Amino acid sequence: MAGAGEMAHAAGDGARERAQSWRIEVSGTVQGVGFRPFVYRTAIALGLAGWVRNVDGRVVMGVSGRRASLAELVARCRGDAPPLAAVGDVTVGPLIPGDPPAGPGFTVLASIGRGAAGARREVPVDAAPCRECLTELSDPGDRRHRYPFINCTACGPRATVITDLPYDRERTTMRPFTLCPGCAAEYTNPADRRFHAEPLACPVCGPRLSWRPGTGRITASGEGALAAAVDALTAGGVIAVKGVGGYQLLCDASQTGAVARLRDRKRRPDKPFAVLVRDLAMAQRLASPGPRERAELSSPARPIVLLPARGPASGLAPGVHPGTGLLGLMLPASPLHHLLAHDADRPLVCTSGNLSDEPIVTDDAEAVRRLGTVADGILSHDRDIHARSDDSVVFVSGDRRHTVRRARGYAPAPRRLPIASPRPLVAAGAQLKNTFTLVSGDLAVTGAHVGDLRDPRTADAFEEGLRELSRLSAITPEVVAHDLHPGYTSTHWATARRPAGRRVPVQHHHAHVAACAAEHQLTGPFTGVALDGLGLGDDGTLWGGEILVADLRRYRRVGRFGRAPLPGGEAAVRSPFRMALGYLLAAEELGSPAPEPALLRALADRGRPEEAESVRQLLATGVNCPVASSAGRLFDAAAAVLGLADTISYEAQAAVALETAAGALRTTALPWRLSRGTDGIAVYDPLPTLTALLRESHAGTPVPVLAAGFHTAVAEATAALVWRAIEDGAPDVVCLSGGCFQNRRLLEAVSDLLTEGGARVLTCGELPANDGGISFGQAAVAAARLATEEQE
Known part of the structure; x- marks a missing residue:
């Protein structure tokens, strides 16, 4: 197929040119985002005749008119597409046999799914309510005033309600809801912003809220259901709410008892909760978002954004985000959440509707079975969720978004x-x-x-x-x-x-x-830094602190962190105290002296002498003590040495406590050194760092100073491993990845050290650096x- 410019050139010049007919195909995320209405309005404005329709995962047009107007339509499809669209290829050619004629007039034709081999079908993502819909939601004179399912072609559920493509109402979970005359008129009016808005609904014909106390019968619907839910929240109750991609559990984030009850019932003793706020003004009372963070909070994806919390003065219950100075905030992702946040007029804990480590609940009957005893009431509705999707989580470093969890609002957008x-x-x-x-x-x-x-x-x-x-x-x-x-x-x-x-x-x-390399479209060699908890290496040992020279096909290991045993295997992952003893008593021999026995006794006797003795016996026998070169386990050990976390209930809890303790303090690095392992590659020997940490802690040096010095040491050692590899011929394009780089302090320190030395540093942004x-x-x-x- 030719491009638009070639087609225009072929037509020749002249004021009396004959009308041409072009077949235009647009690929990408172009269904469920208002692309057909956009094409219709644009074609009419340009005086073009023809048609537009969804075909498989594409938008296809047959258009007739002056070549300049046709070329302008193509240009606008590329450059002026609706906000939720992600245009891929735009190709132009002649109409093909079987195509309808291009005119007279311009029409939106019914979608067809040909199931063509190799056809690319991109599923649009869910989007938070747009400004126009929110205006109607709060307007007493609008027929959708306070309607929890308001949407248009610029917003609303997509990925979670689509049952098949091409994207039309009958292939969504809105199929059971027959449009009323008012909605049908909007749906079929090309001039209306709800023209072919497939989840279109209103109080007359759309989904309806329901409220049931726990596992009991439904006792209220509509506005009564919403009022009952808000009453339960303000009274200190826990409620389950049917969200966009699954159920969520909510409570008043300012009530200590409510938060404690939610933790107990959900079996989540320590992991921080996200908080739903009504607007940016409330967000700024609880945290300190910068301009980019405010933009992320307000984006159509509406992720949870990790932000520096303001502390006790914010009025949040201490149990909302224990052990960390970061607070996960989110703005309402649906009209229902807007109404809840507005009516409750307080920050609300908003967490996944599940028990810890289970998938988020999406089915109504399952919600009653699994969440009815967790929540004091269930606010539900009769629109089905087709695809499970949790809330996305991001943070901002520099001026770039970094994704921690990629779900609602981002997935399944293709890369x-x-x-x-x-x-x-x-x-x-x-x-x-x-x-x-x-x-x-x-x-x-x-x-x-x-x-x-x-x-x-x-x-x-x-x-x-x-x-x-x-x-x-x-x-x-x-x-x-x-x-x-x-x-x-x-x-x-x-x-x-x-x-x-x-x-x-x-x-x-x-x-x-x-x-990381693929996100940045690298095809050639690069130096990779992978710092995480544990992963199986090709030598049969556990890795987690690795410097690799790689491309997308192969890699070789050129540097690593020093190894230490995991006393008890999986038990050591849950016990940073065990990891600390594993490093201090039996780290890989790299030429550094062992810590003084008196310091080791002081650590062992710090309330856990029996476990310390058990660990010594395990290390002596070597039974169930796999060794790992893990940056994540090193952070665990450091947190335990400082008394920040002897045991943990969720992954990275100890590392989070260590980063929180360091705060924004800047200090010199604790001692570190590079050595060479028996495998012949450069190794960061962590024993001098941990020994100094143990000695200084025993001497009374403040924990924040030591936590900051530890971060600086690890960052400097990591950068030194990279520079040694580059000196030996490794590329100076460096990709940073692995869960440890969710630690902003470490990410920024390593990036700065390498960038200042002239390396090109790439980090994960759209995809998580962690195992996601x-x-x-x-x-x-x-x-x-x-x-x-x-x-x-």
Whole structure:
């Protein structure tokens, strides 16, 4: 097919030119975002005749008119598309046999799904209410005043209600709701902003709220249900609310008792809760968002944004975000949340509707069974949720958004791979923070955050979500990429998959740095820094502090953190105290002296002498003491040495406490040194750092000073490993990835040290640096390897 410029040139010049007919196809995220109404209005304004329709995952037009007007339509499709659209390719050619004639007049035709082989179908994401809808929501004179399901072509649910493509009302969970005359008139009026707004509804014909106390019967509906929910919140109760992508649990964030009850019932003793606020003014009373953070809070995705909290003066209950100075804030993501936040007029804890480590509940009957005893009441409605999607979580570093959890508002928007795959594939992801990625050519579709696959219900949610997104996106994988670890549920799934097809194992940390490289469209070699908790290395040991020279096909390890045993295996992951003893008593021998026995006794006797003795015995025998070169476990050990976290109830709790203790304090680094391991590569020896931490802590040096000095030491040692690799010929393009780089202090320190030395530093932004980005990295590696095989 030709481009618009070529078609225009071919038409020749002259004032009396004859009308031309063009077939224009637009790919990308162009369904469910108001693209057809946009085309209709633009074509009419330009005096063009013809038609527009959805075909598979594309928008197709047959348009007739002057060549200049046709070229202008193409230009506007590229440059002036609706805000929620993400235009991919725009191609122009002649009408083909079977196309309707282009005119007279201009019309929106019914969608067709041809199921063409290789057709790309992109699922639009959910979007928060637009300004126009919010104005109507608060206008007593509007027929949708205080209607919890108001939406238009610029906003509303998309990915969570779509049951099939092309995107039309009958292929959404709105199908059971017949449009009333008023809504039907808007839906069919091309001049109306609700023209073909598929989730269109009003109080007459749309979904309706309901309220039930716990597991009891429904006792109120509509405004009465909303009022009952607000009454429960203000009285200190816990309520379950049917959100956009699943149920959520809410309570008054200022009431200590309410927060404590929610923690107890949800079985979440320590992990911070997110807080829903009515508007930016309330957000600024609780935290200190900068301009970019305010923009993220207000964006159509409406993520949870991690912000510096203002402290006790904010009025939040201490149990909202214990152990961290960061507060996760979110603005309302739906009209229902706007009404709840407005009517309650206070900050509300808003957390996933589940018990810890289980998938978020989406089904109404399941909500009664699983959440009826957690919540004092359930605010629900009769619009089904087709796709599970938790709240997204982000933070801002510098002027860039960094994604912690990619879900509602972002997923399943596709990303492009720098090297296209010759065969469709699926990447199964990691064990924790699981996501999966489907690939067709250079299009990579990463599903919403799934969670910890150790829970059987979450594993079921993984399979269900993969099956549905594969169907919607029309990607039938022939190849599966997976982690090396044989114990991961995702690896079990990949190896048991039938038909077997081709399997591509990808090392965990290669996947981490490849995800960063692929996000930035790198195809050539780079130096990768992967700092995380644990991942299986290709030598059979556990890795987690790695410097790699890599491209998307292969890698070699050129540096690492020093190894230490995990006394008790998995038990050491839950016990930073055990990790501290593992490092201090049995770290890899790299030439540094052991700490003084008196200091070790003081640490061991600090309230845990029996566990210390048990750990000594384990280390003496070496039984169940796998060794790891893990940055995450080193942070755990440091937190335990400082008395910040002997045991933890959620991943990274100790590291969060250590970062919080350091605050914004700037100080010199604790001692560190580089050595060379028995494997012949450069190694950061952490023993001098931990020994100094232990000695200075015992001497009474303030914890914030030591926590800051520890961060600086790790950052300097990491940068030194990279510079040593670059001196030996490694590329000076450096990709930082792994869960430890969610620590803003570490991320910024390592980035600054490398950038100041002249390296080009790339970080993860759109995809998480943690294990939520692993599947995208696996997909990039598998695609590159398959492409190389095709060429050979």
